Amino acid sequence: MPDQSPSQIDAAVAAASAAHDAYAASDGATRAALLRALADALQAARDTLVPLADAETSLGAARLNGEIDRTAFQLRGFADRAAEGTAFAVIDDPAVAGAPPAGRPRLARVRVPLGPVAMFAASNFPFAFSVLGGDTAAALAAGCPVVVKAHPGHPKLSRAVAEIALGVVAAQDLPAGVFGLVEGAGVEVGVQLVQHPDITAVAFTGSFRGGTALQAVANARPRPIPFFGELGSINPVLVLPAAATARGGELAAQLAASITMGCGQFCTSPGIVMLFDCAASDAFVDALQAALAPLQPHAMLTPSMRSNFDAGTQRLAATPGVTALLAPETVAGAAPRPFLAQTDAATFIAAHTLQEEVFGPAALVVRVRSVDEGVAALRAIGGSLTATLWGADDDSADTRRLVRAAMQCAGRVLFAGVPTGVAVTAAQQHGGPWPSSTRPESTSVGWAAMDRFLRPVALQDAPPWLVGQRGRPC
Amino acid sequence: MPDQSPSQIDAAVAAASAAHDAYAASDGATRAALLRALADALQAARDTLVPLADAETSLGAARLNGEIDRTAFQLRGFADRAAEGTAFAVIDDPAVAGAPPAGRPRLARVRVPLGPVAMFAASNFPFAFSVLGGDTAAALAAGCPVVVKAHPGHPKLSRAVAEIALGVVAAQDLPAGVFGLVEGAGVEVGVQLVQHPDITAVAFTGSFRGGTALQAVANARPRPIPFFGELGSINPVLVLPAAATARGGELAAQLAASITMGCGQFCTSPGIVMLFDCAASDAFVDALQAALAPLQPHAMLTPSMRSNFDAGTQRLAATPGVTALLAPETVAGAAPRPFLAQTDAATFIAAHTLQEEVFGPAALVVRVRSVDEGVAALRAIGGSLTATLWGADDDSADTRRLVRAAMQCAGRVLFAGVPTGVAVTAAQQHGGPWPSSTRPESTSVGWAAMDRFLRPVALQDAPPWLVGQRGRPC
Numbered sequence: 001m002p003d004q005s006p007s008q009i010d011a012a013v014a015a016a017s018a019a020h021d022a023y024a025a026s027d028g029a030t031r032a033a034l035l036r037a038l039a040d041a042l043q044a045a046r047d048t049l050v051p052l053a054d055a056e057t058s059l060g061a062a063r064l065n066g067e068i069d070r071t072a073f074q075l076r077g078f079a080d081r082a083a084e085g086t087a088f089a090v091i092d093d094p095a096v097a098g099a100p101p102a103g104r105p106r107l108a109r110v111r112v113p114l115g116p117v118a119m120f121a122a123s124n125f126p127f128a129f130s131v132l133g134g135d136t137a138a139a140l141a142a143g144c145p146v147v148v149k150a151h152p153g154h155p156k157l158s159r160a161v162a163e164i165a166l167g168v169v170a171a172q173d174l175p176a177g178v179f180g181l182v183e184g185a186g187v188e189v190g191v192q193l194v195q196h197p198d199i200t201a202v203a204f205t206g207s208f209r210g211g212t213a214l215q216a217v218a219n220a221r222p223r224p225i226p227f228f229g230e231l232g233s234i235n236p237v238l239v240l241p242a243a244a245t246a247r248g249g250e251l252a253a254q255l256a257a258s259i260t261m262g263c264g265q266f267c268t269s270p271g272i273v274m275l276f277d278c279a280a281s282d283a284f285v286d287a288l289q290a291a292l293a294p295l296q297p298h299a300m301l302t303p304s305m306r307s308n309f310d311a312g313t314q315r316l317a318a319t320p321g322v323t324a325l326l327a328p329e330t331v332a333g334a335a336p337r338p339f340l341a342q343t344d345a346a347t348f349i350a351a352h353t354l355q356e357e358v359f360g361p362a363a364l365v366v367r368v369r370s371v372d373e374g375v376a377a378l379r380a381i382g383g384s385l386t387a388t389l390w391g392a393d394d395d396s397a398d399t400r401r402l403v404r405a406a407m408q409c410a411g412r413v414l415f416a417g418v419p420t421g422v423a424v425t426a427a428q429q430h431g432g433p434w435p436s437s438t439r440p441e442s443t444s445v446g447w448a449a450m451d452r453f454l455r456p457v458a459l460q461d462a463p464p465w466l467v468g469q470r471g472r473p474c
Numbered sequence: 475m476p477d478q479s480p481s482q483i484d485a486a487v488a489a490a491s492a493a494h495d496a497y498a499a500s501d502g503a504t505r506a507a508l509l510r511a512l513a514d515a516l517q518a519a520r521d522t523l524v525p526l527a528d529a530e531t532s533l534g535a536a537r538l539n540g541e542i543d544r545t546a547f548q549l550r551g552f553a554d555r556a557a558e559g560t561a562f563a564v565i566d567d568p569a570v571a572g573a574p575p576a577g578r579p580r581l582a583r584v585r586v587p588l589g590p591v592a593m594f595a596a597s598n599f600p601f602a603f604s605v606l607g608g609d610t611a612a613a614l615a616a617g618c619p620v621v622v623k624a625h626p627g628h629p630k631l632s633r634a635v636a637e638i639a640l641g642v643v644a645a646q647d648l649p650a651g652v653f654g655l656v657e658g659a660g661v662e663v664g665v666q667l668v669q670h671p672d673i674t675a676v677a678f679t680g681s682f683r684g685g686t687a688l689q690a691v692a693n694a695r696p697r698p699i700p701f702f703g704e705l706g707s708i709n710p711v712l713v714l715p716a717a718a719t720a721r722g723g724e725l726a727a728q729l730a731a732s733i734t735m736g737c738g739q740f741c742t743s744p745g746i747v748m749l750f751d752c753a754a755s756d757a758f759v760d761a762l763q764a765a766l767a768p769l770q771p772h773a774m775l776t777p778s779m780r781s782n783f784d785a786g787t788q789r790l791a792a793t794p795g796v797t798a799l800l801a802p803e804t805v806a807g808a809a810p811r812p813f814l815a816q817t818d819a820a821t822f823i824a825a826h827t828l829q830e831e832v833f834g835p836a837a838l839v840v841r842v843r844s845v846d847e848g849v850a851a852l853r854a855i856g857g858s859l860t861a862t863l864w865g866a867d868d869d870s871a872d873t874r875r876l877v878r879a880a881m882q883c884a885g886r887v888l889f890a891g892v893p894t895g896v897a898v899t900a901a902q903q904h905g906g907p908w909p910s911s912t913r914p915e916s917t918s919v920g921w922a923a924m925d926r927f928l929r930p931v932a933l934q935d936a937p938p939w940l941v942g943q944r945g946r947p948c
Contacts, residue, residue, distance in 0.1 A: 021878060066574075073575035093901040100540075101547035104897035105890070109922075112881050219693055223856055223908045226915070382697055395939035403940065404495060407586050407931045416579070416935035423578035427567040429932035434697045440929050441700070448583075448930070455914050456922070457881045458903035461890035465869035466877065 003184030015177030016116035016145035035079035078141035113143030115200035122205035135203035142453035229438035233385035243391030244280035256291035258418035263297035264361035312358030321347035383433030386419035477658030489651030490590035490619035509553035513546035552615035587617030589674035596679035609677035616927035703912035707859035717865030718754035730765035732892035737771035738835035786832030795821035857907030860893035
C-alpha cells in the first residue's frame with residue numbers, strides 16, 4: 001500500500017475544513033446522536049472487525065472484543081457529555097456598575113471548538129486509541145471534525161472502521177468532512193497533515209521519537225498549534241516495607257501479571273519497581289522473579305517492536321551497576337520472555353538510559369536506602385503517566401514526602417492495584433509531566449479529554465439573541 | 475546596572491526550588507493571607523512607588539495610582555480564590571463494581587501546583603503586569619514560588635516592589651524563596667532562567683520577537699515546560715452598517731479615544747477598523763479621522779518603542795494599495811501623533827505585513843464589500859486577543875457568520891464598548907489564537923489565570939488520610 005499523495009491529504013483536510021463551520025454550530029444532541037450511532041455500528045460489526053484486528057495485531061479475540069466494548073463505552077460516554085453540555089458551559093458574570101477595577105461590563109465565557117483535528121492512531125490499541133478511539137470521540141464531542149492518520153500496523157482494520165464511520169456520518173446527514181482517514185507508513189504523510197494550515201490541533205499516541213518529531217513540526221508552523229502527545233511512560237511502583245511485609249507474595253504475583261499483560265505493550269506497564277532495603281524487600285524480589293519466570297506473553301505487535309525490546313533489555317543488562325535477574329535467551333521471531341534486572345538508587349539516578357521506557361515485558365528493580373533516595377529517584381524519572389505506592393495506608397511525614405514526590409512525577413498515583421487498566425471516567429488523568437505527555441495539563445483518557453479541543457471565548461455585552469442558549473452561542 | 479551573574483540567577487531559582495515543597499503543601503488560607511498582605515503593602519507604599527514609576531514610564535500619576543489599585547484588586551481576588559479552593563477541587567468518582575469498562579476503582583482528581591514559575595514582567599503595565607502583577611498573583615495563589623525577571627524599562631520600581639514583597643513573605647513566616655527577583659537587560663538572563671531545570675513554567679507578557687525566542691528555549695529544554703506568552707494583538711473592530719448609520723459619530727469618537735489611550739501601548743489597542751462599503755461607513759471614516767487628528771497622546775514608554783512605531787506606520791503607509799489618512803510629521807524625541815490609513819480587504823488579506831501589530835496610536839481601516847470578505851479578513855488575522863462587533867444587535871445568518879469568524883479569531887469578542895480595559899473576573903479570557911497567545915486555551919487575566927499553574931493528578935484508591943480534605947491532599 002503506497003502512501004497517500006499530497007493532493008489526497010489536502011482533499012481530506014479541505015473536507016474537514018469545509019465541514020467545520022456547520023459542525024461547530026451543531027448542538028450537543030446532534031453530536032451525541034453521531035457518537036451513539038458510531039458505537040452501535042462498531043459493536044454490530046464485531047464479527048468482521050475482530051478477525052481483521054487479530055490477523056494484524058496478534059492480540060487475540062478476547063482482548064479485542066473487550067476493546068471494542070471499551071471503545072463503544074467511550075463513544076457513548078462522550079455522547080452523554082456532549083448532550084449534557086457542561087464542557088461548553090457559560091460562566092456568566094453580570095455587569096457591575098462603577099469604575100474599574102470592580103466595575104465591569106457583562107462577560108459570558110463560553111468554549112468553542114478549535115477546528116479540524118489531526119489524530120494519529122496508536123498501534124497498541126487498534127480500537128480504543130485508533131480510528132474511532134478516545135481522541136476521535138473527544139474531538140467529535142467537542143465539535144471538531146477529525147482527520148485520522150491510520151496506524152500502518154493495522155491498515156485493513158483501519159479502513160474497515162473508517163468505512164463504518166463514513167457510513168454513519170452520511171446516515172446522520174452531517175457533512176462528509178466531519179470524519180476522514182489518511183494513510184501512509186512514511187513520515188511524509190504525518191508531517192504534511194500537521195503542517196496543513198487548516199489543522200488546528202494534533203492528538204498523538206505513540207513513540208517518544210515519533211511524537212517529539214511531529215511536535216517540532218507543529219511548533220515550527222507559521223501559526224503553531226497545540227500538540228497533545230502521549231509518548232510513553234516508565235510507571236514506577238514503590239513497594240513500601242509495610243506492604244512488602246504484609247502481603248509481598250500476593251503483590252509480587254499481581255505485579256508480574258501487570259508487567260507481562262498484553263506483552264507489556266501498554267503505556268501504563270510498570271517499568272520500575274522501587275524497594276527499600278530490608279528483608280521483606282529481598283523476599284519480594286525473589287517472589288517477583290519466581291512469578292515472572294514461567295510467564296510466556298503473546299507475540300509483540302510488530303517485528304520492529306520486538307527488536308527494540310531486545311535492544312532495550314540488552315542496554316539495561318549491560319549498564320554497569322545493573323544485575324540481570326531474568327534475561328532469557330532471545331529466540332528470533334518468537335514472542336519475548338519477561339526480563340527483570342536490579343540496581344541501586346545511585347546507579348539509577350546517574351544513568352539517564354535506565355530512566356527510559358523499554359516497551360515490552362521488562363522491569364528494573366531499584367533498591368533505595370532512604371526516603372531521600374526514593375524522592376531523588378522519582379525526581380530523576382521526572383515524568384510518568386502513573387506512579388504506584390503500595391503500603392501508604394498510614395499517615396506519616398515520610399509517606400507524605402513520597403506521595404508528594406509521586407504526584408510531582410505522575411498524572412495518576414495509585415495506592416492499590418496495578419497501573420495497567422485505565423478507567424474511563426471524569427476523574428481520570430492520563431497524562432503526566434514530560435516525557436509521558438507533551439501537555440500534562442490535559443488528559444487523553446476520561447471525559448476531561450474533550451477539554452483539549454475547546455478554547456474559551458469571553459463574550460462582552462453580547463446581545464440577547466446570542467447568549468442565553470446555554471453553552472452554544474450561534 | 476549590569477546583568478545579574480549566572481550564579482545569582484541559580485541562587486534565586488535554588489531558593490524557589492527549596493521553597494516549593496512546603497509552599498505547595500500550604501493551605502489556601504495561608505496563600506490568601508500572603509496575597510492580601512502584598513495588596514495592603516503595595517497600596518500603603520503608593521506615595522513612594524508612583525513617583526518612581528512615573529519617572530521611569532511617563533505614564534502619569536492618575537493612571538499609575540489606578541494601576542496600583544487594579545494590582546491590589548487582582549491580588550485580593552486571587553486570595554479569595556485560593557481561600558475558597560474551587561481551583562484545587564477534587565472530582566471524586568466512587569468505585570463501581572464489576573468488569574471494565576463500566577467497573578472501576580475509586581478515582582479522585584485533584585490539582586497540584588507545577589513548581590517554581592519564571593515570570594517575565596511587561597513594560598507597559600509597571601504594576602499590573604509586572605513584579606506583583608497578575609501572573610505573580612495567580613502563581614502564588616496556585617501554590618507556586620515565583621522568580622520574577624524584572625523589566626529593564628522600570629528597574630528602580632521593580633526593586634522597590636520586590637523589597638516590599640520580600641518583607642511581606644518574611645513577615646508571613648514563609649520560606650524566602652517563595653518570591654525572588656532577577657534583573658538583566660540582555661537576553662542571557664532570561665534564557666538562563668527559562669533553561670534552569672528547576673523552573674516548571676514560564677509566564678511572559680511582551681513582544682512577539684522576544685516571546686517566540688523564549689518559547690523556543692522552553693521547547694528545546696531536555697524537559698520542555700509550558701510557556702504562557704501574551705505576544706501582542708491587532709484587535710479588529712468591525713463596524714456593521716447598522717451601527718455606522720445609527721451612531722457613527724459617537725462610536726468614531728469612542729474609537730479614537732481607545733486608539734490613543736495610553737499612547738496606544740495596550741495589548742488590546744484597536745489596530746484594524748473594518749467597515750462595509752456604504753455611505754455611513756464613509757462618514758464613519760471621516761468622523762474617525764476628525765476625532766483622531768487633534769489628539770496628542772503622552773510620550774511612549776521607551777525610545778525604541780517610539781522608533782518602532784515610526785517604522786511600523788511608515789511600513790503601513792508605504793504598502794501599495796494603502797492610503798494614509800493621518801500621517802503627521804514625526805518629531806524626533808517628541809510624543810507620537812495618531813496615525814490612520816485605509817485599504818481594501820483584498821490588499822489586507824494579501825499583505826501579511828498589514829496584519830502585524832503596530833504598537834502605539836495607529837489604526838488601519840479595511841473596507842470590505844461582503845460578509846465573505848469580512849470573514850476572509852478575520853481569517854487572515856488568524857489570532858487576536860479581542861475582536862469587536864458593533865451593530866450585531868439583530869440576529870441574522872450574516873451576523874452569525876461574522877460572530878463565528880470573530881470567535882475563531884479572538885479570545886474576547888465585544889458587542890459594545892472598546893477593547894482597551896480588561897475586566898478582572900471569572901469570565902474574562904485574555905488570550906486568543908496565535909500569535910496573540912502561545913496557549914490560547916489559557917488566560918493571563920481573570921481568575922482562570924490560576925489554572926495555568928496547576929496540573930491534574932488522579933488519585934486511585936487513595937487512603938482516607940490523604941483524600942477527604944477538600945482539594946489539598948498532603
